[in-house]
Amino acid sequence: MKGKGLLQRLGFLKSMGFGIFLLVFILILSVISTILPQNQEVQFYVEGYSEYLAELIFILGLDHIYTSSLFAMLFGALAINLLLCNTMRLGKTIRKVRQRYNIAAMKKISSYKLTKPMNDSLALSYIFKGYGAAGIFKYKCKEGIYFSSKNTLGYFGSWFLHLGIMLIILSYIYGQATFFSGEVFGVPGERMNLEGTEVFAEIRSFDVSYREDGSVEQYITELQLQDTSGEQRQHGSISVNNPMRYRGYSFYQTSMGWAAECEAFKAFIPLKSQLIYEKTALNIPEENIAIALTKFYPDFAADSMNFSSLSDKPNNPALLYSIFYRNELVKMDIVKPGEYIQWNDYSFTIDNFRRYTYLKVNKMRGQLGAAIGGLLIILGLALTFYVKPRELAIKQEGEMLFIYGKAAEQNRNNSGMNTLSIENFINNKEDGIDVK
Amino acid sequence: MLSEKQGFLMALMLYSLAALTYIMFLVSKKLKLSTYGSWFVRAGLIFHTLALAMRTIETSYLPLTSQYEFATSFAWGISLFFVGFEWKYKIRSLGAFATPLILIVTFYAALQSSEIKPLMPALQSKWLFVHVSTAIFSYGSFAIACAVSIMFIIRDRLKESDFTSNHMPQLSILDNMSYKAITFGFFMLTIVIITGAIWAERAWGRYWQWDPKETWSFITWIIYAIYLHVRLNRGWKNKKAAWYAVVGFLSILFTYIGVNTILAGYHSY
Incomplete structure (x- = not known):
């Protein structure tokens, strides 16, 4: 009894109905994920939605659907469904392939009355062709019955397809579970450690190439990867769509911006000097003061409403800074690079602007599995839709010739041959071929 | 020489005529109208193809990178599939249902900016053309379905x-x-x-x-x-x-x- 119960449960888990239920569930969650803003602060949902709806959002993890347990469980269940379905399907598929030469598994499609004995290979070919066995096919005789089959691989289409989907799901789950994400950024000459690894990256150069019309053609970073001793391990150029690969790590050209040298003084005595990036600040905690490079305008232009940059080339550079004292904004203005910025006893200079590059670094395992999965899906679909298995059998009983097939309408092709022409051919009424 | 804009407008006009004549065929049941519809849509497809070719020559890449370019290519895809299906199945009345879809997508393209912009770095990939051109065939096929x-x-x-x-x-x-x-x-x-x-x-x-x-x-x-x-x-x-x-x-x-x-x-x- 226990065994039967387990089998029943397995039967449900492998069923198409369960698979479709999971797909519909995933579909609904996917739709919600594009309607409901994801990964927002708790307050966003509390204020934006009713109390009950907000609670439901948190319980089901709808605020972060793609990383929620529910979503992971659904994909896990789908992988199990596919695994069980495919395991059980394999036996059935192999049985189908073996039954190619089993007339009991076929249906009688048509019959012809023979006026002469018929055992000529040309006639057999002609009949097989007439019933859709055109192209590459073989026939064999088994116990006086002629069998022909083609596109047998088509039986495995659905199997490959489901295996491919399963591989992609498993590879994706594995990839997500072991995903590494890091960053490398800086101006040329900077060297930094890729956090959490023993890889060091030195930015050798960063260039922006322009077309004649002034539009950006490409962002190119020349990067050298080193080990802890500073020995070069890899060296190359990275641009958008052309990442650098090193031991599973991929370095992507993701972004760029401006950086400058910032110096702070108190009563003209130097306090601190540091490279700061756009939207970052030079902070002096002991003095409770900070200056932020709020925005850099390489080609500054101003009208009554706005500040803007006419291009991203430093034709007329200007910068917007913000000074914070005891965490409060105390001054904000536009100045030229290198110009003295004064607030009370403090003074600052922001100068020597350079472009910095920002590279995202990922290490995602399971990509090979996903790639094989993708190929299997394409192969599976091609086999399922366009490689239809066909089987035919010709059996002679006395004066009668019987044609058997798996599916009559599938085995008919558009060769233009009809039963009459086949009968004429067999009985040598039309073509004048001597059929013994 | 035919410009891209002229080719596109000719295609739009011919598709409009095709939709009109196919629908009139459905209403009036005059077979001749369906023949005209078929010729209009085929002529439209030729002009549309020329328009896309002209744009490709002008930009040096396939027109698949902006809303306008994808919309016009999508409409071309539906048109191509429709002509293929009509030729294979010899069903004239299908035009009354397919050409309005071609027209809607072509009009959508006409509403978009057709300005030619240099290809941004993110779009400079050979995968773009495989990815988007297969989308044209996929969407075109679904439209016919x-x-x-x-x-x-x-x-x-x-x-x-x-x-x-x-x-x-x-x-x-x-x-x-x-x-x-x-x-x-x-x-x-x-x-x-x-x-x-x-x-x-x-x-x-x-x-x-x-x-x-x-x-x-x-x-x-x-x-x-x-x-x-x-x-x-x-x-x-x-x-x-x-x-x-x-x-x-x-x-x-x-x-x-x-x-x-x-x-x-x-x-x-």
Whole structure:
């Protein structure tokens, strides 16, 4: 009894109905994920939605659907469904392939009355062709019955397809579970450690190439990867769509911006000097003061409403800074690079602007599995839709010739041959071929 | 020499004429009108092809990189599939259902900016052309499946007459046509998603990151996957399948137009 119960449960888990239920569930969650803003602060949902709806959002993890347990469980269940379905399907598929030469598994499609004995290979070919066995096919005789089959691989289409989907799901789950994400950024000459690894990256150069019309053609970073001793391990150029690969790590050209040298003084005595990036600040905690490079305008232009940059080339550079004292904004203005910025006893200079590059670094395992999965899906679909298995059998009983097939309408092709022409051919009424 | 704009406008005009004559054929039941419709749409396809070729020559890349370019290529794809289906199945009345779809997408293209912009770094990839051109074939095929399914739904409601028996195929044939178009569209959509994933890995660092466009392509893929499962395994055919194909195409339209206009993501070119 226990065994039967387990089998029943397995039967449900492998069923198409369960698979479709999971797909519909995933579909609904996917739709919600594009309607409901994801990964927002708790307050966003509390204020934006009713109390009950907000609670439901948190319980089901709808605020972060793609990383929620529910979503992971659904994909896990789908992988199990596919695994069980495919395991059980394999036996059935192999049985189908073996039954190619089993007339009991076929249906009688048509019959012809023979006026002469018929055992000529040309006639057999002609009949097989007439019933859709055109192209590459073989026939064999088994116990006086002629069998022909083609596109047998088509039986495995659905199997490959489901295996491919399963591989992609498993590879994706594995990839997500072991995903590494890091960053490398800086101006040329900077060297930094890729956090959490023993890889060091030195930015050798960063260039922006322009077309004649002034539009950006490409962002190119020349990067050298080193080990802890500073020995070069890899060296190359990275641009958008052309990442650098090193031991599973991929370095992507993701972004760029401006950086400058910032110096702070108190009563003209130097306090601190540091490279700061756009939207970052030079902070002096002991003095409770900070200056932020709020925005850099390489080609500054101003009208009554706005500040803007006419291009991203430093034709007329200007910068917007913000000074914070005891965490409060105390001054904000536009100045030229290198110009003295004064607030009370403090003074600052922001100068020597350079472009910095920002590279995202990922290490995602399971990509090979996903790639094989993708190929299997394409192969599976091609086999399922366009490689239809066909089987035919010709059996002679006395004066009668019987044609058997798996599916009559599938085995008919558009060769233009009809039963009459086949009968004429067999009985040598039309073509004048001597059929013994 | 014909400019891209002239070619596009000629195609738009010819598609409009084709839609008009096909619908008049359906209403007046005059066979000659369907012949005109067929010629108009074929001529429209020729001008459309020339327009796309002219733009390709001008830009040095296939017109697949902006809303306008994708819309005009999408309309071209539907048109190409329609001409192919009409030629293969010899069903003139299909034009009354397919040409309005071609026209809608062509008009949508006409509403977009056709300004030629230099290719931004993110779009400089050979994968772009594989990814987007397969999308044209996929969407075009789904559009024809939708047109055939609408025809099925209408044919199903009409009383049997000389016109329906002579010019509208049997329901089983329409059902099969829709299925064939969906299988091809699904095959292509799968390639679209896979090539998109490969490209995303090279450009953004992850082959799947639930960007709204990715998510909606996935949703559309699930919709058609369910269709194929229930059809092949449960014999789900005819009217239910026809309505389902129409819903599937609405999902395609949302993936293409809705996502780009309503939802923000990486695909905002």
